[in-house]
Amino acid sequence: MTDQGRGSPQDAADAGDTRTSGAGPGNSGAGADSGGAGPGSGGAGSIEGHYIVCGGNSLAHRLVLELTEQYEVPVVAVVPDRSREHGPAIAQLPGVAAVLEYSTLTGEALDAAGVDRARGIALMDGTDQENIHAALAAENRNHGVRIVLRIFNQRLGEHLEKLLPNCAALSASATAAPAFANGALGRPHSVEVGGRHLYVAYDEDIHSNQLCLVADRIDPQDLSQLRLLPDTGGRAADFIRIAERFGSGEGPIELGRPDVAPAREPGGLAALQPLDAEPALRQPFGKRVKWWLLDSLKYFTNTRLRVILITAFAAIVVGAAVLYYRTQHPPGLGWTLYSTLLDAAGAAQPDLPTDQALGDPWARAAQVLITFCGITFVPLVTAIAVEALASGRRGLPRPPGSRTRDHVIVVGLGNVGTRVATLVHGTGLPVVCLERDPNARGIAAARALGIPVLIGEGPLEAQLKQARVKHARAVAAVTSDDAANLEAALEARAVRPEVRIVVRLFDDDFAHHVYATLGNVASRSVSYLAAPAFAAALMGREVLGTLSVFRHVLLVAELTVEEGSALEGRNTGDLEASGGVRVVAVRLHRRADAYQWNFADRSRRLVPGDHIVVAATRAGLARIIQ
Template structure:
């Protein structure tokens, strides 16, 4: 172990190892995945061994060495034996720094597997083409769907083969589920969750019962006959007795938030009006508008011709109407009587009022755009989600909620945060400043919000924001980003209508699998636990050749949920033939725990 500038390599001669560059939370979780589940030697390259998660990383069993260099130079790569390594993970630093390091590593070891973290996913796709054996992943993009879904109180989904996989709990489980993924769920003690249980276990009776709901004839449960009309009630009782059940289900389309167009339009009109105008200006405009409507009614009453009334009213608003002359009035050729002339005067005066106000609004909008000022939340903001923290994750969560049509308000204390420009481009309101949370949440219209998502990089800050939000609005749903599992357990036990997610916990399994050459399509959350959806290709020389479902499935670890045969372009969900052996060109989709996917990978590598 050394600092930059030493001439001798700090690592004892080592080969077939994996290098992780970074000392952040993602690096910490990734190293745990590699040493605990994949059981491979790991060398860690950090900028400062005394900062961030580096001290904890140094204490992990299975870490061969922790090397300190201020930047990833050629000397640093040689110091961690890049030439004999099997894989390299770059999970800290900017996109540009990671690209430079990846290309340098490839120059030292052309066959090394490289996985780099990239915020810009489009750039990452292009970089993958430059690497002989590499993958570019975004930790924030992997984790953001789970946070957004938790804020809306629904499970996130992963798209596979045109279908959207998600986790359903208890009575939301449908008969066409793919498999049971968890049972013995105790929401007060999440350590009791049993992932990927055996089909013949505590949940088997529920599975059989659920498939028979709605059929004719009695069903036997615990040795007693139950009528068909009581099936549903008994199924729920069975779920309660086993402590809850979670299942993997598929939908043909991704569920969207049920927000009616009328409510969206009303919110948008009110929000826009209150953003561009002050209270006094709005009062003046409403008064003028009411006067115009009343005058329009007078004109229509006198003439009984709606088209002509609308025509003359619009001309009056623009100041273009031809007024009656005294001679015309004396000759009886005027356009109307005294009431009509009075109504036209009112409309014309109100039109004179509207013109400068509209000009002022346009000027203010253009001026605000030049100054680069973010948009403030207005008094019309309702039923929205507050996102606290505009780092990589917060920015993606806000963008995803906005794309779903959910009103969003962001809060950020750092005026230089990278997400400020992104949310401003989307027109998302922002509360910016380093004031007390109570005041910031008030400005964010907490009392009218539906949920708060605290995703800053600090656990204590996130918890403080959640507690302040719950104090200001006891009904608000809170979603907290927490790294520490024990901390998260206390949150679940003490707060109702709350959820906790860890970005590194959600993203690390995908990075570890990618480092081993496996394609993880996405992650699904079962409370604080992670379920991976991975797609594996059967290639010549692969350990998958000649295996069937029975060989691959592992109780407590792996379920095969779909198979695509080489001769077929379509996935076959819940492939019924458990004895058919896989051949070159076949593809399988598995749902797996972190350890299950690691065990599957180890078997395939050893036998491939």
């Protein structure tokens, strides 16, 4: 499976969020902006030590922004079409040294971009095969170049990283999908570090074991006030601020007290907290059995036949009661059940002791009743059991049934939607997918997991009702179209106002209006979540994960102190003084297997072999790893 499908509009890019912006299709063809030359005239010219970003989708756009604004490095962009998708926006970004246009990433394009003089190259567009081919071509031209490529097949990416030691193969959909899935499930999106799951908690959910304050002045109606990792006067200042916000000044922190006014801080707070394990979400066994029985019964029968079956079952129960009370010297409940089942199956007279023979006329009549009712009831029960076993086979499509309750509806089966559906399915909760394109690759993947998929161009309202949105816990709209995602959110809200909604939106202003207008809505951008990890990988660093604070991104990274690096000789106080960084854990070189959370010795200088876990903004991480 490739990262970008050729036939599916949902798979327009792994980062998704692809938009047509700026100039129309009639704009100029090959060429470069004033900072560079066209494909046939020298390309990047004499630029050296630069970074090359190849692609015209939103992930490439965000990555160029990360490199120019956060890391302040020269960038040469290679786009397939300067007049489409994000090509016009990339060409207008300040700090871009050159913008080249090549429909395919050939050796000529790499030479024009100056790959032999570049420090790194990022391959953000094309299929897995095309990106791997370009990565090998770049490695042949510059053995020391840092290569980061977007790939959907993560297993293939692992093999490529072993083949090219200076290469990182990442998937934007895999990076961003957990944020969408956890948003739909209503549980905190977390990043695993040292056996703990770090997540962001808000206001009354903040506990005394919090690691650091990550945001304040949170107002969902006006997200421009939010401050990510605000400056503090030391580690204690975070705890003092939370105590002032929620506490009474006496005794322990008391969260959510109605008599404590939040006047000291405009808006809410968010803090980084650890979990030993993520909460289980699997439905109770009793509910699953009940809904399975209802679903199977409805699958095989219509209303009239169900009335007959219920009547037959009731008659069998009455017959069993007559056998129990009218048999001479009642043999007990076990013998009664044994006799009833054999009679219902049409079997011969069950073995009974001679002194307990069925000589009572009422008992004989009950046997006849049970036998004739069993002729109707037992075959259908057998068919239901056989169908239940057969439905476990992979790839059999099933429509949503009665057991589809408390489920998550995923709208759009592109790369992101497929991963979101897979993650939710892995928790044990039911999933229903909606997809308009019958050729989307994600359809086969979802059906292979036994997930119902509804396909068609019909009204979205009708499809959501067929997906049983009135019984759903959440709707995740993750297509590559902002308008389609918002339509799905509004249609779902119209049917069930309390349903939780997660929408994929690229435009920040649009997302702010959604937050201010709709309650119980979470907005995520795939490219905004994934671009910082790609930028850090291009700079030779590894980001463990990203955490969403509304539309902002908090990076969690584990950095190794190397000899001669910028981290050597600095302490945690020095790292946090510049702002945008919190050191949440330290692994000393002499105890590399032990994470020391909230490391107390803030004056200790870092030495080669130490590891630090930081929670940082994009700008903060860029400052400490350059």
